[in-house]
Amino acid sequence: MVRYEPVDETESAMLAALQHDDPASYLRLLADLDLVLPMAPGSVVNGQVAFATVELGERTHVAAYSSARAMAAGTGGGFESYRKVRLAALAEQWPNERWWLAVDAGLPLAMNLAPRLVRQVASGDFTVPARRPTPAAMQKVVPPPMLPAYLDAGYGFVAGYVHRWQDTRSLRTPADLVANLGLAFPGSPFPAEPAELHVIRWPGYCADLYRVPYGGTDEATVHAMPDGWVIEHPPFLGNGYVADSRLAVPEYKVDSVRLPHHAEMWRIAADGAQSLAAVYDADLRTWHRKAGGEG
Template sequence: MSDHQPVTPFEERLWAAHQDGQEALCLSLLRDADLALPITAAAAAGTEAPAWATVSDSERTWLLAYTSVEAMRLATGGVATHCRVISLVELAAGWPDLRWGLAINPGLTAFLLLESGTVARLAVPTLAQDLLLDPASGVPAVQKLLSPVDVNDLLTGGEPRISGYCHHALDVSHIATPAVLAQALGQPDMLTADGSLNILRWRPAGLDLYRTPYGGTDEESRAAVAGWVIEEPPFVGMGLVPNVDHVIREYKVYGVGLPHGAEIWELTSRGTEHRRAIYHGDLRRWLLIGTRAAR
Protein backbone atom coordinates (compact mmCIF):
# COMPACT_ATOMS: atom_id res chain seq x y z
CA MET A 1 0.00 0.00 0.00
CA SER A 2 1.07 3.61 -0.59
CA ASP A 3 2.62 5.42 2.34
CA HIS A 4 0.75 8.65 3.08
CA GLN A 5 1.89 11.09 5.74
CA PRO A 6 -1.08 12.64 7.59
CA VAL A 7 -1.62 16.28 6.62
CA THR A 8 -4.28 17.26 9.17
CA PRO A 9 -4.73 16.72 12.92
CA PHE A 10 -7.74 14.53 12.07
CA GLU A 11 -5.63 12.29 9.85
CA GLU A 12 -2.93 12.09 12.50
CA ARG A 13 -5.45 10.84 15.07
CA LEU A 14 -7.05 8.45 12.58
CA TRP A 15 -3.70 6.99 11.51
CA ALA A 16 -2.66 6.48 15.13
CA ALA A 17 -5.96 4.84 16.07
CA HIS A 18 -5.82 2.58 13.00
CA GLN A 19 -2.24 1.56 13.77
CA ASP A 20 -3.23 0.67 17.33
CA GLY A 21 -6.20 -1.38 16.13
CA GLN A 22 -8.72 0.91 17.82
CA GLU A 23 -11.61 0.41 15.41
CA ALA A 24 -14.20 2.11 17.64
CA LEU A 25 -12.02 5.20 17.90
CA CYS A 26 -11.54 5.25 14.13
CA LEU A 27 -15.29 5.22 13.64
CA SER A 28 -15.87 7.95 16.22
CA LEU A 29 -13.28 10.14 14.50
CA LEU A 30 -15.07 9.72 11.17
CA ARG A 31 -18.36 10.96 12.65
CA ASP A 32 -17.42 14.64 12.26
CA ALA A 33 -14.97 14.27 9.38
CA ASP A 34 -15.09 15.85 5.95
CA LEU A 35 -14.31 13.41 3.14
CA ALA A 36 -12.98 13.97 -0.37
CA LEU A 37 -15.00 12.18 -3.06
CA PRO A 38 -13.27 11.96 -6.48
CA ILE A 39 -14.97 13.64 -9.43
CA THR A 40 -13.90 14.29 -13.00
CA ALA A 41 -12.33 17.52 -14.23
CA ALA A 42 -15.50 18.19 -16.23
CA ALA A 43 -17.64 17.82 -13.12
CA ALA A 44 -15.30 20.16 -11.23
CA ALA A 45 -15.68 22.70 -14.05
CA GLY A 46 -19.46 22.37 -13.94
CA THR A 47 -19.82 21.03 -17.49
CA GLU A 48 -21.16 17.66 -16.35
CA ALA A 49 -22.96 16.39 -13.29
CA PRO A 50 -20.78 14.80 -10.57
CA ALA A 51 -20.98 11.02 -10.49
CA TRP A 52 -20.19 8.59 -7.69
CA ALA A 53 -16.70 7.11 -7.94
CA THR A 54 -16.95 3.40 -7.13
CA VAL A 55 -15.19 0.07 -7.30
CA SER A 56 -16.80 -3.36 -7.13
CA ASP A 57 -15.69 -6.72 -5.83
CA SER A 58 -17.40 -10.06 -5.34
CA GLU A 59 -19.12 -8.73 -2.21
CA ARG A 60 -20.56 -5.35 -3.22
CA THR A 61 -20.04 -1.95 -4.79
CA TRP A 62 -17.93 0.44 -2.73
CA LEU A 63 -18.21 4.21 -2.88
CA LEU A 64 -14.73 5.79 -2.77
CA ALA A 65 -13.81 8.50 -0.26
CA TYR A 66 -10.57 9.88 1.14
CA THR A 67 -9.65 11.73 4.29
CA SER A 68 -7.85 14.51 2.40
CA VAL A 69 -7.15 15.66 -1.15
CA GLU A 70 -3.53 14.64 -0.69
CA ALA A 71 -4.57 11.14 0.35
CA MET A 72 -6.83 10.85 -2.70
CA ARG A 73 -4.14 11.92 -5.14
CA LEU A 74 -1.52 9.60 -3.66
CA ALA A 75 -3.82 6.59 -3.41
CA THR A 76 -4.97 6.94 -7.02
CA GLY A 77 -1.51 7.58 -8.40
CA GLY A 78 -2.54 11.06 -9.47
CA VAL A 79 -5.47 9.80 -11.56
CA ALA A 80 -7.99 11.57 -9.29
CA THR A 81 -7.13 15.25 -9.06
CA HIS A 82 -10.53 16.82 -8.39
CA CYS A 83 -13.03 16.14 -5.66
CA ARG A 84 -16.06 17.36 -3.80
CA VAL A 85 -15.64 17.68 -0.05
CA ILE A 86 -18.60 16.41 1.93
CA SER A 87 -19.44 15.61 5.54
CA LEU A 88 -20.56 12.14 6.56
CA VAL A 89 -24.13 13.29 7.22
CA GLU A 90 -24.30 15.01 3.82
CA LEU A 91 -23.05 11.79 2.29
CA ALA A 92 -25.78 9.86 4.09
CA ALA A 93 -28.44 12.30 2.83
CA GLY A 94 -27.49 11.55 -0.77
CA TRP A 95 -26.56 7.89 -0.32
CA PRO A 96 -27.10 6.27 -3.74
CA ASP A 97 -27.86 2.64 -2.85
CA LEU A 98 -28.28 0.95 0.53
CA ARG A 99 -26.56 -2.16 -0.83
CA TRP A 100 -23.35 -0.18 -1.38
CA GLY A 101 -20.58 0.27 1.16
CA LEU A 102 -18.08 3.05 1.79
CA ALA A 103 -14.37 2.51 1.13
CA ILE A 104 -12.28 5.14 2.91
CA ASN A 105 -8.66 5.57 1.79
CA PRO A 106 -8.38 2.43 -0.38
CA GLY A 107 -4.73 1.99 -1.31
CA LEU A 108 -3.45 3.58 1.89
CA THR A 109 -2.42 2.10 5.20
CA ALA A 110 -5.38 3.60 7.13
CA PHE A 111 -7.96 1.86 4.93
CA LEU A 112 -11.50 1.36 6.24
CA LEU A 113 -14.56 -0.42 4.85
CA LEU A 114 -17.98 0.62 6.18
CA GLU A 115 -21.34 -0.93 5.38
CA SER A 116 -24.24 1.44 4.72
CA GLY A 117 -25.73 0.72 8.14
CA THR A 118 -22.52 1.83 9.81
CA VAL A 119 -22.47 5.02 7.74
CA ALA A 120 -26.07 5.73 8.77
CA ARG A 121 -25.44 5.21 12.46
CA LEU A 122 -22.29 7.32 12.47
CA ALA A 123 -23.87 10.13 10.48
CA VAL A 124 -27.27 10.09 12.18
CA PRO A 125 -27.13 8.90 15.81
CA THR A 126 -30.30 8.43 17.79
CA LEU A 127 -31.59 11.24 20.02
CA ALA A 128 -30.35 9.38 23.08
CA GLN A 129 -26.89 8.94 21.55
CA ASP A 130 -26.77 12.62 20.57
CA LEU A 131 -27.32 13.58 24.21
CA LEU A 132 -24.61 11.17 25.38
CA LEU A 133 -22.17 12.62 22.84
CA ASP A 134 -22.92 16.19 23.93
CA PRO A 135 -24.64 16.30 27.35
CA ALA A 136 -24.32 20.09 27.55
CA SER A 137 -26.57 20.50 24.52
CA GLY A 138 -29.64 19.38 26.44
CA VAL A 139 -32.71 17.66 25.03
CA PRO A 140 -33.39 19.09 21.56
CA ALA A 141 -36.74 20.26 20.27
CA VAL A 142 -38.50 18.17 17.67
CA GLN A 143 -41.43 19.20 15.54
CA LYS A 144 -44.09 17.94 13.19
CA LEU A 145 -46.22 19.64 10.54
CA LEU A 146 -49.95 19.62 11.20
CA SER A 147 -52.91 19.91 8.88
CA PRO A 148 -55.86 22.04 10.03
CA VAL A 149 -57.68 18.80 10.84
CA ASP A 150 -54.71 17.62 12.92
CA VAL A 151 -54.76 20.89 14.87
CA ASN A 152 -58.45 20.52 15.62
CA ASP A 153 -57.99 16.91 16.71
CA LEU A 154 -55.18 17.90 19.10
CA LEU A 155 -57.11 20.78 20.62
CA THR A 156 -60.31 18.79 21.15
CA GLY A 157 -59.12 15.19 21.55
CA GLY A 158 -58.17 15.00 25.21
CA GLU A 159 -54.68 13.89 26.25
CA PRO A 160 -52.59 14.38 23.09
CA ARG A 161 -50.59 11.55 21.57
CA ILE A 162 -48.49 11.60 18.41
CA SER A 163 -47.67 8.87 15.91
CA GLY A 164 -45.69 8.93 12.68
CA TYR A 165 -42.66 11.01 11.80
CA CYS A 166 -41.24 14.11 13.44
CA HIS A 167 -37.98 15.89 12.70
CA HIS A 168 -35.18 17.73 14.48
CA ALA A 169 -36.27 21.36 14.81
CA LEU A 170 -32.70 22.70 14.73
CA ASP A 171 -32.15 21.23 11.27
CA VAL A 172 -34.84 23.46 9.74
CA SER A 173 -34.45 26.53 11.98
CA HIS A 174 -32.93 28.48 9.07
CA ILE A 175 -36.00 27.98 6.86
CA ALA A 176 -38.49 30.80 7.37
CA THR A 177 -40.70 30.33 4.31
CA PRO A 178 -43.64 27.91 4.65
CA ALA A 179 -43.49 26.66 1.07
CA VAL A 180 -39.74 26.02 1.30
CA LEU A 181 -40.10 24.20 4.62
CA ALA A 182 -42.98 22.06 3.39
CA GLN A 183 -41.02 21.19 0.26
CA ALA A 184 -37.87 20.37 2.23
CA LEU A 185 -39.87 17.95 4.36
CA GLY A 186 -41.65 16.45 1.36
CA GLN A 187 -45.04 17.63 2.68
CA PRO A 188 -46.29 20.40 0.34
CA ASP A 189 -49.88 19.30 1.06
CA MET A 190 -49.52 20.67 4.61
CA LEU A 191 -49.69 24.28 3.40
CA THR A 192 -52.96 25.95 4.36
CA ALA A 193 -55.16 27.88 1.94
CA ASP A 194 -53.38 31.12 2.82
CA GLY A 195 -49.91 29.60 2.41
CA SER A 196 -49.03 29.14 6.09
CA LEU A 197 -47.93 26.09 8.08
CA ASN A 198 -49.07 24.75 11.42
CA ILE A 199 -46.16 23.31 13.42
CA LEU A 200 -46.28 21.20 16.56
CA ARG A 201 -43.05 21.66 18.56
CA TRP A 202 -41.94 20.01 21.80
CA ARG A 203 -38.99 18.71 23.79
CA PRO A 204 -39.37 14.94 24.03
CA ALA A 205 -39.36 12.86 27.18
CA GLY A 206 -38.29 9.23 26.88
CA LEU A 207 -35.77 9.64 24.08
CA ASP A 208 -35.69 5.91 23.32
CA LEU A 209 -39.30 6.21 22.12
CA TYR A 210 -38.07 8.41 19.28
CA ARG A 211 -36.53 5.83 16.96
CA THR A 212 -34.22 6.80 14.12
CA PRO A 213 -35.75 5.20 11.00
CA TYR A 214 -32.96 3.03 9.61
CA GLY A 215 -34.46 0.81 6.95
CA GLY A 216 -35.43 0.60 3.30
CA THR A 217 -38.19 0.36 0.75
CA ASP A 218 -38.19 -3.46 0.75
CA GLU A 219 -36.79 -6.36 2.74
CA GLU A 220 -33.51 -6.39 0.82
CA SER A 221 -32.70 -2.71 1.36
CA ARG A 222 -33.88 -2.86 4.98
CA ALA A 223 -31.52 -5.77 5.62
CA ALA A 224 -28.67 -4.01 3.78
CA VAL A 225 -28.72 -1.17 6.32
CA ALA A 226 -29.50 -3.53 9.24
CA GLY A 227 -32.62 -1.49 9.81
CA TRP A 228 -36.07 -2.05 11.26
CA VAL A 229 -38.57 -0.15 9.10
CA ILE A 230 -39.86 -0.46 5.54
CA GLU A 231 -41.54 2.53 3.88
CA GLU A 232 -42.67 3.50 0.40
CA PRO A 233 -40.29 5.55 -1.79
CA PRO A 234 -38.86 8.17 -1.59
CA PHE A 235 -37.91 6.89 1.88
CA VAL A 236 -34.11 7.06 2.34
CA GLY A 237 -33.57 4.66 5.24
CA MET A 238 -30.50 6.46 6.59
CA GLY A 239 -32.34 8.37 9.32
CA LEU A 240 -32.90 11.51 7.25
CA VAL A 241 -35.80 13.16 5.45
CA PRO A 242 -35.62 12.17 1.75
CA ASN A 243 -34.15 15.38 0.38
CA VAL A 244 -30.56 15.51 -0.95
CA ASP A 245 -30.54 19.32 -0.70
CA HIS A 246 -31.30 19.42 3.02
CA VAL A 247 -29.88 17.46 5.96
CA ILE A 248 -32.87 16.92 8.26
CA ARG A 249 -32.85 14.22 10.92
CA GLU A 250 -36.17 12.46 11.46
CA TYR A 251 -37.65 10.08 14.02
CA LYS A 252 -40.58 7.70 14.10
CA VAL A 253 -42.91 7.42 17.08
CA TYR A 254 -45.94 5.35 18.02
CA GLY A 255 -48.56 6.91 20.29
CA VAL A 256 -46.10 9.07 22.22
CA GLY A 257 -47.70 11.42 24.73
CA LEU A 258 -46.89 15.10 24.39
CA PRO A 259 -45.15 16.66 27.41
CA HIS A 260 -46.14 19.76 29.33
CA GLY A 261 -45.12 22.83 27.34
CA ALA A 262 -45.68 21.40 23.85
CA GLU A 263 -46.63 24.22 21.49
CA ILE A 264 -48.54 24.77 18.28
CA TRP A 265 -47.07 27.48 16.08
CA GLU A 266 -48.16 29.09 12.84
CA LEU A 267 -45.49 30.00 10.29
CA THR A 268 -47.13 32.59 8.08
CA SER A 269 -46.51 33.24 4.40
CA ARG A 270 -44.69 36.43 5.49
CA GLY A 271 -42.11 34.31 7.32
CA THR A 272 -43.22 35.22 10.84
CA GLU A 273 -44.00 32.71 13.59
CA HIS A 274 -46.91 33.05 15.99
CA ARG A 275 -47.50 30.74 18.93
CA ARG A 276 -51.14 29.68 18.87
CA ALA A 277 -51.45 27.20 21.73
CA ILE A 278 -49.47 25.61 24.56
CA TYR A 279 -50.25 22.32 26.27
CA HIS A 280 -50.62 22.43 30.06
CA GLY A 281 -49.76 19.00 31.41
CA ASP A 282 -51.28 19.53 34.86
CA LEU A 283 -54.57 20.81 33.49
CA ARG A 284 -54.44 18.29 30.61
CA ARG A 285 -55.65 20.83 28.11
CA TRP A 286 -54.42 23.32 25.54
CA LEU A 287 -54.27 27.01 26.36
CA LEU A 288 -54.97 29.20 23.35
CA ILE A 289 -52.78 32.24 22.87
CA GLY A 290 -53.77 35.52 21.26
CA THR A 291 -57.08 36.48 19.74
CA ARG A 292 -57.27 33.63 17.26
CA ALA A 293 -56.98 29.88 17.65
CA ALA A 294 -54.43 27.81 15.69
CA ARG A 295 -55.86 26.87 12.35
Protein backbone atom coordinates in the same frame (compact mmCIF):
# COMPACT_ATOMS: atom_id res chain seq x y z
CA MET B 1 -24.55 -12.56 3.61
CA VAL B 2 -21.25 -14.02 2.32
CA ARG B 3 -18.75 -15.26 4.91
CA TYR B 4 -15.67 -13.06 4.72
CA GLU B 5 -12.56 -12.45 6.78
CA PRO B 6 -10.94 -8.99 6.65
CA VAL B 7 -7.87 -8.90 4.46
CA ASP B 8 -5.97 -6.16 6.31
CA GLU B 9 -6.03 -3.81 9.30
CA THR B 10 -8.31 -1.32 7.58
CA GLU B 11 -10.98 -3.90 6.87
CA SER B 12 -10.63 -5.25 10.42
CA ALA B 13 -11.16 -1.72 11.75
CA MET B 14 -14.18 -1.22 9.48
CA LEU B 15 -15.75 -4.42 10.76
CA ALA B 16 -15.01 -3.47 14.37
CA ALA B 17 -16.60 -0.05 13.83
CA LEU B 18 -19.80 -1.67 12.59
CA GLN B 19 -19.83 -4.20 15.40
CA HIS B 20 -19.37 -1.45 17.99
CA ASP B 21 -22.05 0.77 16.45
CA ASP B 22 -19.51 3.44 15.52
CA PRO B 23 -20.41 4.64 12.01
CA ALA B 24 -18.27 7.79 12.32
CA SER B 25 -15.10 5.66 12.63
CA TYR B 26 -16.21 3.57 9.67
CA LEU B 27 -16.68 6.70 7.56
CA ARG B 28 -13.25 8.05 8.55
CA LEU B 29 -11.69 4.82 7.32
CA LEU B 30 -13.73 4.98 4.14
CA ALA B 31 -12.55 8.50 3.37
CA ASP B 32 -8.90 7.36 3.45
CA LEU B 33 -9.46 4.21 1.42
CA ASP B 34 -8.68 3.52 -2.21
CA LEU B 35 -12.07 2.13 -3.15
CA VAL B 36 -12.10 -0.76 -5.61
CA LEU B 37 -14.67 -0.19 -8.36
CA PRO B 38 -15.43 -3.23 -10.59
CA MET B 39 -14.96 -2.81 -14.33
CA ALA B 40 -16.83 -5.01 -16.80
CA PRO B 41 -15.48 -5.66 -20.32
CA GLY B 42 -16.43 -2.77 -22.58
CA SER B 43 -17.06 -0.41 -19.66
CA VAL B 44 -14.78 2.25 -21.19
CA VAL B 45 -16.54 4.14 -23.99
CA ASN B 46 -15.01 7.24 -25.57
CA GLY B 47 -12.67 7.57 -22.61
CA GLN B 48 -15.55 7.47 -20.10
CA VAL B 49 -15.69 4.64 -17.58
CA ALA B 50 -19.15 3.28 -16.80
CA PHE B 51 -19.90 2.49 -13.17
CA ALA B 52 -20.75 -1.05 -12.18
CA THR B 53 -24.01 -0.97 -10.25
CA VAL B 54 -25.99 -3.27 -7.99
CA GLU B 55 -29.74 -3.21 -7.44
CA LEU B 56 -30.73 -3.35 -3.78
CA GLY B 57 -34.48 -3.33 -3.56
CA GLU B 58 -35.80 -0.56 -5.78
CA ARG B 59 -32.64 1.55 -5.68
CA THR B 60 -29.56 1.49 -7.90
CA HIS B 61 -26.21 1.61 -6.10
CA VAL B 62 -22.70 2.25 -7.38
CA ALA B 63 -20.74 -0.85 -6.39
CA ALA B 64 -17.49 -0.29 -4.49
CA TYR B 65 -15.31 -2.54 -2.37
CA SER B 66 -12.64 -2.11 0.26
CA SER B 67 -10.21 -4.46 -1.49
CA ALA B 68 -9.86 -6.66 -4.56
CA ARG B 69 -10.50 -9.70 -2.37
CA ALA B 70 -13.68 -8.13 -1.04
CA MET B 71 -14.78 -7.48 -4.63
CA ALA B 72 -14.19 -11.10 -5.56
CA ALA B 73 -16.13 -12.32 -2.54
CA GLY B 74 -18.97 -9.84 -2.91
CA THR B 75 -19.47 -10.45 -6.64
CA GLY B 76 -18.82 -14.18 -6.62
CA GLY B 77 -15.81 -13.65 -8.85
CA GLY B 78 -17.92 -11.82 -11.41
CA PHE B 79 -15.27 -9.19 -12.17
CA GLU B 80 -11.59 -9.53 -13.04
CA SER B 81 -10.79 -5.88 -13.70
CA TYR B 82 -11.21 -2.89 -11.44
CA ARG B 83 -10.04 0.65 -10.87
CA LYS B 84 -9.17 2.36 -7.60
CA VAL B 85 -10.78 5.67 -6.71
CA ARG B 86 -10.63 7.81 -3.60
CA LEU B 87 -13.97 8.77 -2.13
CA ALA B 88 -13.33 12.48 -2.77
CA ALA B 89 -12.80 11.82 -6.49
CA LEU B 90 -15.85 9.58 -6.60
CA ALA B 91 -17.96 12.33 -5.05
CA GLU B 92 -16.86 14.77 -7.75
CA GLN B 93 -17.88 12.43 -10.58
CA TRP B 94 -21.04 11.05 -8.98
CA PRO B 95 -23.16 9.77 -11.90
CA ASN B 96 -26.76 10.06 -10.70
CA GLU B 97 -28.41 11.79 -7.72
CA ARG B 98 -30.90 8.94 -7.41
CA TRP B 99 -28.12 6.38 -6.99
CA TRP B 100 -26.49 5.45 -3.69
CA LEU B 101 -23.07 4.02 -2.92
CA ALA B 102 -22.94 0.38 -1.82
CA VAL B 103 -19.68 -0.42 -0.03
CA ASP B 104 -18.88 -4.14 0.20
CA ALA B 105 -22.43 -5.21 -0.69
CA GLY B 106 -23.27 -8.66 0.64
CA LEU B 107 -20.33 -8.74 3.06
CA PRO B 108 -20.16 -8.14 6.84
CA LEU B 109 -18.37 -4.85 6.01
CA ALA B 110 -21.34 -3.48 4.05
CA MET B 111 -22.67 0.04 4.36
CA ASN B 112 -24.86 2.06 1.98
CA LEU B 113 -24.47 5.82 1.60
CA ALA B 114 -26.79 8.36 0.02
CA PRO B 115 -25.10 10.78 -2.43
CA ARG B 116 -25.30 13.61 0.09
CA LEU B 117 -23.49 11.49 2.67
CA VAL B 118 -20.83 10.56 0.11
CA ARG B 119 -20.10 14.25 -0.45
CA GLN B 120 -20.26 14.98 3.29
CA VAL B 121 -17.68 12.29 4.09
CA ALA B 122 -15.51 13.36 1.14
CA SER B 123 -15.41 16.87 2.63
CA GLY B 124 -14.13 15.51 5.95
CA ASP B 125 -17.42 15.63 7.88
CA PHE B 126 -18.04 12.28 9.56
CA THR B 127 -20.97 13.24 11.75
CA VAL B 128 -24.02 11.00 11.66
CA PRO B 129 -27.39 11.39 13.35
CA ALA B 130 -27.30 10.40 17.01
CA ARG B 131 -29.26 7.22 17.63
CA ARG B 132 -31.14 9.09 20.32
CA PRO B 133 -31.55 12.86 20.37
CA THR B 134 -30.15 14.71 23.33
CA PRO B 135 -32.87 16.44 25.36
CA ALA B 136 -33.84 19.37 23.16
CA ALA B 137 -36.85 21.10 21.70
CA MET B 138 -38.55 18.68 19.34
CA GLN B 139 -40.89 19.74 16.57
CA LYS B 140 -43.72 18.06 14.69
CA VAL B 141 -45.51 19.62 11.72
CA VAL B 142 -49.23 19.07 12.24
CA PRO B 143 -51.06 17.58 9.24
CA PRO B 144 -53.89 20.06 8.50
CA PRO B 145 -56.64 17.40 8.87
CA MET B 146 -55.35 16.70 12.42
CA LEU B 147 -55.55 20.31 13.60
CA PRO B 148 -59.17 20.11 14.89
CA ALA B 149 -58.33 16.96 16.84
CA TYR B 150 -55.68 18.91 18.74
CA LEU B 151 -57.34 22.28 19.22
CA ASP B 152 -60.98 21.19 19.52
CA ALA B 153 -60.75 17.68 20.99
CA GLY B 154 -57.68 18.10 23.20
CA TYR B 155 -55.58 15.44 21.45
CA GLY B 156 -52.23 15.30 23.26
CA PHE B 157 -49.99 12.86 21.38
CA VAL B 158 -47.51 12.98 18.52
CA ALA B 159 -46.40 10.07 16.37
CA GLY B 160 -44.41 9.46 13.23
CA TYR B 161 -41.49 11.61 12.08
CA VAL B 162 -40.25 14.46 14.25
CA HIS B 163 -37.21 16.74 14.19
CA ARG B 164 -35.18 18.81 16.57
CA TRP B 165 -36.27 22.41 16.42
CA GLN B 166 -32.69 23.69 16.23
CA ASP B 167 -32.15 21.61 13.06
CA THR B 168 -35.15 23.19 11.31
CA ARG B 169 -35.05 26.81 12.47
CA SER B 170 -33.84 28.11 9.10
CA LEU B 171 -36.95 26.68 7.40
CA ARG B 172 -39.01 29.82 7.78
CA THR B 173 -42.15 29.44 5.67
CA PRO B 174 -44.80 26.72 5.36
CA ALA B 175 -43.71 25.99 1.79
CA ASP B 176 -40.10 25.66 2.96
CA LEU B 177 -41.13 23.22 5.68
CA VAL B 178 -43.12 21.07 3.28
CA ALA B 179 -40.36 21.01 0.66
CA ASN B 180 -37.51 20.25 3.05
CA LEU B 181 -38.98 17.95 5.71
CA GLY B 182 -40.10 15.14 3.43
CA LEU B 183 -43.75 16.27 3.39
CA ALA B 184 -44.21 16.63 -0.37
CA PHE B 185 -44.74 12.95 -1.15
CA PRO B 186 -47.59 11.68 -3.40
CA GLY B 187 -50.84 11.68 -1.46
CA SER B 188 -49.44 14.00 1.21
CA PRO B 189 -51.99 15.87 3.35
CA PHE B 190 -49.78 18.93 3.01
CA PRO B 191 -50.28 21.26 0.02
CA ALA B 192 -47.10 22.36 -1.74
CA GLU B 193 -47.84 26.04 -1.05
CA PRO B 194 -49.83 26.12 2.21
CA ALA B 195 -51.26 29.43 3.37
CA GLU B 196 -50.26 28.47 6.90
CA LEU B 197 -49.00 25.53 8.93
CA HIS B 198 -49.04 24.63 12.60
CA VAL B 199 -46.15 22.99 14.42
CA ILE B 200 -45.94 21.52 17.90
CA ARG B 201 -42.81 22.08 19.98
CA TRP B 202 -41.97 20.34 23.23
CA PRO B 203 -38.93 19.29 25.31
CA GLY B 204 -37.60 15.95 24.07
CA TYR B 205 -37.51 14.08 27.36
CA CYS B 206 -36.96 10.29 27.49
CA ALA B 207 -34.62 10.07 24.51
CA ASP B 208 -35.22 6.32 24.06
CA LEU B 209 -38.63 7.15 22.58
CA TYR B 210 -37.00 8.88 19.61
CA ARG B 211 -35.41 6.37 17.25
CA VAL B 212 -33.38 7.04 14.11
CA PRO B 213 -35.40 5.50 11.24
CA TYR B 214 -32.71 3.40 9.59
CA GLY B 215 -34.13 1.31 6.78
CA GLY B 216 -35.25 1.57 3.17
CA THR B 217 -38.13 1.39 0.76
CA ASP B 218 -38.52 -2.40 0.84
CA GLU B 219 -37.29 -5.52 2.61
CA ALA B 220 -34.08 -5.75 0.59
CA THR B 221 -32.93 -2.21 1.33
CA VAL B 222 -33.89 -2.56 5.00
CA HIS B 223 -31.68 -5.63 5.34
CA ALA B 224 -28.85 -3.90 3.48
CA MET B 225 -28.86 -1.01 5.96
CA PRO B 226 -27.10 -1.74 9.28
CA ASP B 227 -29.74 -1.74 12.05
CA GLY B 228 -32.47 -1.16 9.47
CA TRP B 229 -36.00 -1.41 10.81
CA VAL B 230 -38.22 1.02 8.88
CA ILE B 231 -39.83 0.48 5.48
CA GLU B 232 -41.13 3.71 3.99
CA HIS B 233 -42.26 4.97 0.60
CA PRO B 234 -39.74 6.80 -1.65
CA PRO B 235 -37.94 9.16 -1.47
CA PHE B 236 -37.18 7.87 2.05
CA LEU B 237 -33.39 7.62 2.54
CA GLY B 238 -33.28 5.37 5.58
CA ASN B 239 -29.96 6.82 6.77
CA GLY B 240 -31.31 9.12 9.48
CA TYR B 241 -31.71 12.25 7.35
CA VAL B 242 -34.69 13.79 5.59
CA ALA B 243 -34.75 13.02 1.87
CA ASP B 244 -34.46 15.72 -0.80
CA SER B 245 -33.89 18.52 1.70
CA ARG B 246 -31.67 21.53 1.13
CA LEU B 247 -30.49 21.05 4.72
CA ALA B 248 -28.96 18.06 6.49
CA VAL B 249 -31.91 17.53 8.85
CA PRO B 250 -31.75 14.48 11.14
CA GLU B 251 -35.12 12.82 11.58
CA TYR B 252 -36.49 10.63 14.35
CA LYS B 253 -39.48 8.32 14.49
CA VAL B 254 -41.76 7.80 17.46
CA ASP B 255 -44.62 5.34 17.86
CA SER B 256 -46.62 7.62 20.12
CA VAL B 257 -45.49 10.20 22.65
CA ARG B 258 -47.77 11.95 25.12
CA LEU B 259 -47.02 15.66 25.06
CA PRO B 260 -45.76 17.19 28.30
CA HIS B 261 -47.40 20.02 30.17
CA HIS B 262 -46.92 23.36 28.41
CA ALA B 263 -46.11 21.91 25.00
CA GLU B 264 -46.63 24.70 22.50
CA MET B 265 -48.40 24.91 19.17
CA TRP B 266 -47.21 27.64 16.82
CA ARG B 267 -48.87 29.02 13.71
CA ILE B 268 -46.56 29.81 10.80
CA ALA B 269 -48.00 32.17 8.20
CA ALA B 270 -47.17 32.11 4.49
CA ASP B 271 -44.67 34.94 4.94
CA GLY B 272 -42.88 33.10 7.76
CA ALA B 273 -44.38 35.10 10.63
CA GLN B 274 -44.84 32.92 13.72
CA SER B 275 -47.37 33.29 16.52
CA LEU B 276 -48.16 31.14 19.52
CA ALA B 277 -51.50 29.44 18.80
CA ALA B 278 -52.06 27.28 21.89
CA VAL B 279 -50.44 25.75 24.97
CA TYR B 280 -51.16 22.20 26.12
CA ASP B 281 -52.54 21.54 29.60
CA ALA B 282 -51.53 17.96 30.42
CA ASP B 283 -53.64 17.97 33.59
CA LEU B 284 -56.88 18.93 31.87
CA ARG B 285 -55.79 17.39 28.54
CA THR B 286 -56.80 20.39 26.53
CA TRP B 287 -55.20 23.13 24.47
CA HIS B 288 -55.54 26.70 25.72
CA ARG B 289 -55.76 28.90 22.66
CA LYS B 290 -53.86 32.16 22.48
CA ALA B 291 -55.40 35.27 20.97
CA GLY B 292 -54.08 36.08 17.53
CA GLY B 293 -52.37 32.76 16.99
CA GLU B 294 -55.08 30.59 15.48
CA GLY B 295 -55.11 31.90 11.92
